[in-house]
Amino acid sequence: MGTAPIKSMTSRQRVLAALRREPVDRTPVCNPTSVATVELMDLVDAHFPDANRNPVLMAKLAATGYTELGFDTIMPVFSIIQESSALGCKMQWEQKDNWPTVRMREPIWTDVDDIKVPKDFMKHPDIVCVLDAIKLLRREFGDEVAIVGKTMGPWTLGYHCFGVEPFLLLSLDDPGKTMLALERMKEITYLFGLAQIEAGADALTLPDHATGDLVSAEYYKRFLQDMHTEFAERFPAPLILHICGRTVDRMGYIADTGMAAFHFDSKNKPQESMETVHGKISLVGNINNPETLFSKGPEEVRAEVEANLAAGVQMVGPECAIPLQTPIENLTEISRTVRDWHHAHPHVH
Amino acid sequence: MAELSDIKNATIRAEVEEFVTRPEEIARNVALFTRAHERMQAIAAGIIDGDDDLVDKLTAEALKAGHEALEIMDDGLIAGMGVVGIKFRENFIFVPEVLACARAMKAGMGHIEPILSASGVDPIATVIMGTVKGDLHDIGKNLCIMMLRGSGFEVIDLGVDTSADAFIDAIETHGAPIIGMSALLTTTMPNMGKTIEAIIDAGLREQVLVMVGGAPVTQEFADDMGADGYGKDALACVSLAKQLIEAKRRNAPA
Numbered sequence: 001m002g003t004a005p006i007k008s009m010t011s012r013q014r015v016l017a018a019l020r021r022e023p024v025d026r027t028p029v030c031n032p033t034s035v036a037t038v039e040l041m042d043l044v045d046a047h048f049p050d051a052n053r054n055p056v057l058m059a060k061l062a063a064t065g066y067t068e069l070g071f072d073t074i075m076p077v078f079s080i081i082q083e084s085s086a087l088g089c090k091m092q093w094e095q096k097d098n099w100p101t102v103r104m105r106e107p108i109w110t111d112v113d114d115i116k117v118p119k120d121f122m123k124h125p126d127i128v129c130v131l132d133a134i135k136l137l138r139r140e141f142g143d144e145v146a147i148v149g150k151t152m153g154p155w156t157l158g159y160h161c162f163g164v165e166p167f168l169l170l171s172l173d174d175p176g177k178t179m180l181a182l183e184r185m186k187e188i189t190y191l192f193g194l195a196q197i198e199a200g201a202d203a204l205t206l207p208d209h210a211t212g213d214l215v216s217a218e219y220y221k222r223f224l225q226d227m228h229t230e231f232a233e234r235f236p237a238p239l240i241l242h243i244c245g246r247t248v249d250r251m252g253y254i255a256d257t258g259m260a261a262f263h264f265d266s267k268n269k270p271q272e273s274m275e276t277v278h279g280k281i282s283l284v285g286n287i288n289n290p291e292t293l294f295s296k297g298p299e300e301v302r303a304e305v306e307a308n309l310a311a312g313v314q315m316v317g318p319e320c321a322i323p324l325q326t327p328i329e330n331l332t333e334i335s336r337t338v339r340d341w342h343h344a345h346p347h348v349h
Numbered sequence: 350m351a352e353l354s355d356i357k358n359a360t361i362r363a364e365v366e367e368f369v370t371r372p373e374e375i376a377r378n379v380a381l382f383t384r385a386h387e388r389m390q391a392i393a394a395g396i397i398d399g400d401d402d403l404v405d406k407l408t409a410e411a412l413k414a415g416h417e418a419l420e421i422m423d424d425g426l427i428a429g430m431g432v433v434g435i436k437f438r439e440n441f442i443f444v445p446e447v448l449a450c451a452r453a454m455k456a457g458m459g460h461i462e463p464i465l466s467a468s469g470v471d472p473i474a475t476v477i478m479g480t481v482k483g484d485l486h487d488i489g490k491n492l493c494i495m496m497l498r499g500s501g502f503e504v505i506d507l508g509v510d511t512s513a514d515a516f517i518d519a520i521e522t523h524g525a526p527i528i529g530m531s532a533l534l535t536t537t538m539p540n541m542g543k544t545i546e547a548i549i550d551a552g553l554r555e556q557v558l559v560m561v562g563g564a565p566v567t568q569e570f571a572d573d574m575g576a577d578g579y580g581k582d583a584l585a586c587v588s589l590a591k592q593l594i595e596a597k598r599r600n601a602p603a
């Protein structure tokens with residue numbers, strides 16, 4: 001909280017300041033995962049699955065987060081599969097009304113020695129698409145708005161390339177081998193992430209699904225905490241770790257990684273989460289997707305946004321990729337509530 | 350009445366004492382494990398430890414020593430899986446550990462299944478399970494399947510991204526009395542309702558009971574789309590399946 005009034009900021013300045021936990025003119029609104037909805041696709045005539053594979057459509061759909069929803073970030077990567085596609089995973093691109101996915105039942109790797117990055121990985125169309133979309137967005141929006149890229153962490157890449165169950169069993173049977181696999185896969189995270197920063201991304205979301213719904217907090221500490229710390233040190237841009245589901249039991253570990261922010265799920269209470277991270281990391285979240293944004297109305301959205309603001313959550317937005325059928329009015333309500341709240345609380349920065 | 354301290358196997362005793370907290374579950378487990386033969390308790394302990402080699406060995410030994418396949422399944426394998434389900438529900442263990450327990454269960458069943466099918470012992474019922482069209486989340490569904498199998502059901506797993514037609518084909522092929530659908534995405538939840546409609550259109554609704562589950566699914570949603578039951582977790586899935594099948598058998602014309 002500051003006493004001196006803060007000069008009005010651009011969306012980009014606001015987001016970058018919040019990522020550093022510096023004073024802001026108002027809390028930024030963002031979704032580090034995806035804001036794509038069917039309604040937005042129709043609005044700008046950029047539909048799934050093409051908007052996941054064609055840079056012009058990808059940029060067009062992503063821009064609606066800023067232009068239509070009033071968010072402070074633009075996130076062009078709507079899915080979590082661009083790099084897995086480039087690695088050779090079996091893909092299901094789906095239709096307009098569903099996200100593309102990897103067929104994890106048909107894994108491409110069974111052993112650490114199978115882990116290989118194809119030579120033309122960075123030239124794969126699904127990688128280039130993201131890089132080109134970021135460039136297009138940077139050109140169009142200049143310094144106005146924060147452009148956030150997305151690079152998958154090694155744990156989630158493990159689900160995609162080894163299959164969830166084989167990967168989780170490996171982690172129990174052979175922790176050493178699992179570590180080695182993660183070490184090798186983390187290079188994929190770097191390659192794709194660095195290229196996005198070079199293309200103009202201001203920050204990166206790094207999803208790595210070591211969630212309490214699947215594994216223990218001990219697991220996070222043992223397998224990922226050091227690696228996430230290394231990511232935070234090596235990437236020349238702020239990182240936003242994304243893990244949906246129950247995570248409050250591991251937020252203390254996450255806060256110690258030096259990542260700029262953690263994107264947290266509504267299964268964790270804002271106040272309790274803020275107390276757990278102790279100001280060591282910014283929190284982003286945590287409006288509930290299925291029950292609130294998708295199924296309820298603006299009034300309920302408003303209440304959740306206000307709970308986050310009251311708790312001092314640094315950036316407010318949905319907890320994960322928003323359901324594709326979410327009504328736009330629920331999404332615009334997020335930015336509206338944030339603006340109203342700051343009018344009513346002028347001294348809170 | 351049997352007491353916790355009457356359970357002979359130290360691992361089982363400690364597990365029940367530490368992880369089972371609901372009074373009715375304590376009573377059930379104490380009754381079960383004080384009655385079960387020590388060999389069965391050891392098998393159950395092997396399941397709880399997720400030790401497939403041990404369960405493999407102990408199951409083979411128990412058969413050799415003359416124990417009935419059914420006894421080993423009920424008092425050893427299923428009994429152990431029951432404790433696993435409770436530990437998972439209460440967040441004492443997580444998915445990797447449950448997967449290891451399921452692998453141990455499978456090792457034991459490898460010995461039991463051929464005997465049961467040769468002797469014509471029927472499973473409780475056949476359940477068809479699948480994640481609905483457009484959805485690839487299957488961890489929860491797979492845990493339900495493990496617990497169902499671990500409770501004596503035969504399960505036909507249709508995998509992920511299952512179309513209504515695939516459910517219908519499976520109902521026709523296997524004549525199963527129950528299907529279970531899983532969905533984790535709000536975008537795919539409506540496909541549960543659509544599948545139910547397709548089952549009605551195919552004229553099969555009368556012969557099959559429908560249960561649904563998955564994180565975003567609620568009892569209310571299940572009622573709205575005309576499902577016969579909703580289960581919150583894998584243990585609930587098993588008790589729901591048992592309940593549905595009992596009710597069906599009770600109501601069936603004699």
Ligand code: B12
Nearest residue numbers: 245320321485486487489529531535562563564580582583
């Ligand atoms: C792991 C996970 C993944 C993995 C899936 C791996 C796999 N093979 O299953 C990966 C990383 C690949 C993934 C991908 C995606 N995911 Co995801 N994922 C999750 C996560 C973190 C955990 C789900 C899980 O496995 N839980 C553990 C299991 C044990 O619990 P469960 O599934 O609920 O099952 C239990 C009960 O529900 C019940 N049950 C389940 N089925 C049934 C069936 C019957 C009949 C019964 C009785 C009971 C029952 O018993 C189970 C055992 O107790 C959740 C967040 C969360 N906390 O829920 C998000 C979540 C489900 N994912 C989400 C999203 C958005 C996605 C993506 C679209 C991301 C993207 N942008 O691309 C993709 C879509 C993939 C697709 N098309 O299906 C959202 C869905 C929002 C919504 N409701 O619409 C969630 C809720 C995150 C969030 N907070 O928003 N995901």
Ligand SMILES: [Zn+2]
Nearest residue numbers: 243244320321
């Ligand atoms: Zn998520």
